[in-house]
Each structure stands twice: as structure tokens, then as C-alpha cells.
Amino acid sequence: MAELRREPIARRWVVITKDPARGPSDYVPYKPPYQPQEPKGACPFCPGQEGMTPPEVFSINPERKGWLVRVIPNKFPFFRIEGGFDRRAEGMYDMMEAIGAHEIVVEAPEHDRSLATMEPQQIERILLAYQARVIDLKKDSRLQQILILKNYPGIFNRHPHSHLLAMPILPREIDDEIWGTLDYYKRKERCIYCDIIKEEISMKTRVVLETLHFLVFSPFASRYPFETWIIPKVHSPDFHTVTKEMMSDLSAAIQSLFTCFYKLLADPPYSLAFHTSPLQRRFHRDEYHWHIEVRLRIGLREGFEWATGFFVNPTPPENAAAYLREVE
Ligand SMILES: [Zn+2]
Ligand SMILES: [Zn+2]
Ligand SMILES: [Zn+2]
Numbered sequence: 001m002a003e004l005r006r007e008p009i010a011r012r013w014v015v016i017t018k019d020p021a022r023g024p025s026d027y028v029p030y031k032p033p034y035q036p037q038e039p040k041g042a043c044p045f046c047p048g049q050e051g052m053t054p055p056e057v058f059s060i061n062p063e064r065k066g067w068l069v070r071v072i073p074n075k076f077p078f079f080r081i082e083g084g085f086d087r088r089a090e091g092m093y094d095m096m097e098a099i100g101a102h103e104i105v106v107e108a109p110e111h112d113r114s115l116a117t118m119e120p121q122q123i124e125r126i127l128l129a130y131q132a133r134v135i136d137l138k139k140d141s142r143l144q145q146i147l148i149l150k151n152y153p154g155i156f157n158r159h160p161h162s163h164l165l166a167m168p169i170l171p172r173e174i175d176d177e178i179w180g181t182l183d184y185y186k187r188k189e190r191c192i193y194c195d196i197i198k199e200e201i202s203m204k205t206r207v208v209l210e211t212l213h214f215l216v217f218s219p220f221a222s223r224y225p226f227e228t229w230i231i232p233k234v235h236s237p238d239f240h241t242v243t244k245e246m247m248s249d250l251s252a253a254i255q256s257l258f259t260c261f262y263k264l265l266a267d268p269p270y271s272l273a274f275h276t277s278p279l280q281r282r283f284h285r286d287e288y289h290w291h292i293e294v295r296l297r298i299g300l301r302e303g304f305e306w307a308t309g310f311f312v313n314p315t316p317p318e319n320a321a322a323y324l325r326e327v328e
Contacts, residue, residue, distance in 0.1 A: 007221035009184075009192055010176035014221040015312045022225060022314040024323060027298040028266045036153035036269075045070075045106045045159035057103060058132055060125050068122070069129045070106040071164070077102035079167060081140070100167045101137055105129055105148075107160040114152060114160060115254060116262035123251035130164065130274070131247070134240040137166045138279045145170050145283075148239075148274040170278055177275060178285055185287045193289030194235050206317050208324045209256055213249045216257050218317035218324075224295045225315035226265070226324070228257060231291040237277035239290045254292075260327040261296065269297040 002017045044052035047066060058071040079100025087096040107126045108118060115123060134146050143166040150162035170178070184192040200206055200217045208216040208228060216230050230253055232246065242250065261268055276290040305311050 005221040007219065007223075008196070009180040010173075011180060012221065012223070013310050014223050015310055016221075016316050017312060017314045018316055020314075021316055021319055022299065023319065024264050026314075027225065027268070027296075030269060030298060036158055037156050039157050043111055043157060043159050045104075045157060045161055046111055047109045053104075058129060058136075060129060066109065067106075068109065069125045071129055071133055072104050072106065074102040074104050074163070079165060085142075085168065096168075098168075099142055100165065101140075101143070102166075103133060103164040105133075105162045105164055107162060111159050114262075114267070115258035116267070118160075118255065120248070120251045120255045123254050124248050126162070127242075127247050127251055130162075131240050131242065133164055134276075134279075137164075138240070140166070141280055142168055144168055144278045144280055145174060146274075146276065146279065147171060147174075150272045152270050152272075170283060173273075174275055174278070178278075178288055181285065181287050181289070191235055191287060191289050193231060193291065197231060197233055206321045208260070208321050209253065211249050211253045213246045214253045216253055218321040220317060222313050222315075222317040222320065223311035225299050225313055226261070226268075226296045226320045227313070227317070228294045228320075228324075229291050230254065230257065230294070231289065235289055237284070237286055237288040237290060239274055239276040257294070257324075260324045264323055264327050265296065265298070271295050271297060 001019045002015050005014050005016055006012070007014060042049050042052070054073045054075060056070050056072050059067040060069040061067045079098045079102045081099070081101050083097055083099060085096040085099055105126060107113070108122055130148050137143055137146060145167045147165045147167065148162060149165065154161055181192055197215050200215065201210070206218045206220065208218060210216070213232055213234070214230055215233055216228060219227060219229055261270065272292060272294045274290070274292050277285050277288040299314065
């Protein structure tokens with residue numbers, strides 16, 4: 001038996017299969033494509049190897065005793081800051097230069113840490129580095145959207161790091177969410193995310209954990225097994241406006257969630273992305289509500305998804321949240 005559930009924001013349909021419903025033991029051990037690699041020579045992200053990377057654009061470096069978080073331009077960027085857009089047509093097709101920024105946030109000096117094994121204070125430093133970079137990049141009016149993205153383990157290097165991409169265009173995911181947010185607002189004069197938060201807190205079945213400022217939950221139409229969202233309980237369109245107090249609360253929420261994943265699913269591979277409002281006045285939306293989405297890279301069925309645009313998830317989110325809540 002299966003259910004078709006519609007995610008209410010971007011309105012994607014998801015097939016939730018329940019018979020059999022899959023639990024943690026169905027996903028461990030992981031099969032390829034989980035094949036992390038290590039750099040061939042010395043790790044360019046380890047302390048002492050700073051000369052192998054471009055000069056840093058930001059670091060957290062208390063008392064100059066060696067950095068704790070370091071941000072550098074990516075040597076192989078998707079987007080570059082120099083030049084112009086050169087918007088042009090090739091026949092009926094549109095194209096332009098990939099203007100933007102692509103930075104790497106080296107999250108810790110230690111080569112083999114993860115969000116599950118870091119201290120919450122270290123996670124807070126990473127969040128503060130993201131925030132500082134967003135505030136700086138926002139000054140460039142060409143950059144419409146920042147996307148913070150982390151793949152664990154890194155595809156070419158296990159050293160804990162994340163990507164910060166500043167783009168001249170809105171990614172499809174954000175564009176779809178904004179469209180859904182505005183449509184809902186037009187009809188109800190309320191934020192759809194705020195309504196989801198109220199609903200989930202009152203229903204409890206999909207709540208993983210709650211802190212003073214954040215809700216961590218399995219969304220109703222989860223596309224992936226153990227998909228999880230982390231969202232501020234008070235309405236806010238922009239991640240970079242988070243206060244210091246909220247930042248420390250958020251780092252505790254992140255640490256608890258990833259410790260649960262680590263224990264329940266034997267250190268699973270995952271991706272996480274920050275969804276936050278576009279930066280510049282032209283696209284910025286007060287109605288939007290920033291959040292973090294986490295996807296575990298387990299149990300993929302890309303073929304069906306690719307062909308139909310529907311996702312199939314064999315772990316109902318109510319079960320996922322219950323498993324995560326029960327982790328000791
Ligand atoms: Zn390293
Ligand atoms: Zn809201
Ligand atoms: Zn989102």
C-alpha cells in the first residue's frame with residue numbers, strides 16, 4: 001500500500017510506500033554511490049597546508065593561535081566574481097557567464113570531524129562564518145542568492161567542509177518555494193511555513209526535537225527517507241539576520257540531530273542546504289521563511305524520480321521522526 005502526499009509549498013507529489021515501511025536496518029551498510037575519496041597527496045584543508053589553497057577571505061582565529069574555521073575561494077569554482085554577465089542568445093537559447101562566488105568553508109582544523117562529533121561551540125563558529133560571508137557578499141548587487149551546501153562525506157576530500165555559492169540567479173528549488181509561499185500568502189495572508197510549524201507542533205508525530213528557537217521535524221511529504229527540516233519558530237526570511245543567542249541554540253539543535261543520525265544509521269552520508277530569501281530588493285521576499293533541509297544519501301531510486309518528477313519514499317516521515325526521537 002502506498003499514499004500520494006502533496007508537499008504544500010512547492011506542491012510536489014511524493015509516493016510514500018508503507019508496505020513494507022523501511023527502517024534504519026534496511027539502509028545500513030550503504031551501497032555505492034557512497035564512495036568518498038581522499039586527496040592524493042597532503043590535504044589542502046589541514047593546518048600547515050594553507051599554501052595549497054588561495055588566500056583566505058575569512059577566518060576565526062582567536063588570539064592568532066591558528067584558525068578554527070577558515071573560508072577560501074574554491075580553486076575550481078562554478079561561479080567567478082570577475083567579469084560581466086555577457087547575456088546572449090544562441091539561436092533560441094539563452095545563456096550568460098556564471099558570475100558569482102564559490103567559497104569553501106573549512107569547518108575545523110581536524111581532518112576527520114563531522115557535525116555528529118564536533119562540539120556545539122565549533123558548529124556555532126561555522127554558522128558565524130557563514131553569516132559573516134553572506135553579509136559581505138550581499139554588498140555585491142549582482143548576487144541574488146546565496147546557497148550554503150554541505151555534502152558529507154565530501155566527494156573528493158573527507159576533511160569537514162561546506163560550499164558557499166553566491167549566484168546571479170535563483171535556484172529552481174528556492175524559486176518554487178517562493179512561488180508557493182506567495183500564492184499561499186495571497187489567499188490566507190499568512191506564512192505557509194509558520195502554519196506548518198504550528199501544525200507540526202500541535203500534531204507532534206513528525207517532530208524530531210524542539211529547542212527554544214527552532215523546530216526540527218520530518219516534513220509531511222518527505223521526498224527522502226529521514227528527510228529533516230530545521231526551521232526557526234519565529235518568522236524570518238533571512239538566515240544572516242539570526243541573533244547570537246539563536247545561533248547558539250541552532251548549533252545545539254544541529255549537533256543533537258546529527259548525533260541521532262550517527263547513532264541510528266551508522267554515520268550516514270548526507271547533504272544539507274540552507275534555503276534563505278534572495279538577497280537583493282528585486283527578489284527579496286519578506287513572506288519567505290528561511291530553513292535548513294537535510295537529505296540522507298541513502299536508498300536512492302533515481303530512475304523513477306528522474307522519469308516522473310515524483311519522489312518515492314519507503315520510510316514514512318512519522319516513522320522516521322519516531323526512530324529519531326527514540327535514539328538514546
Ligand atoms: Zn585535512
Ligand atoms: Zn513564517
Ligand atoms: Zn526549502
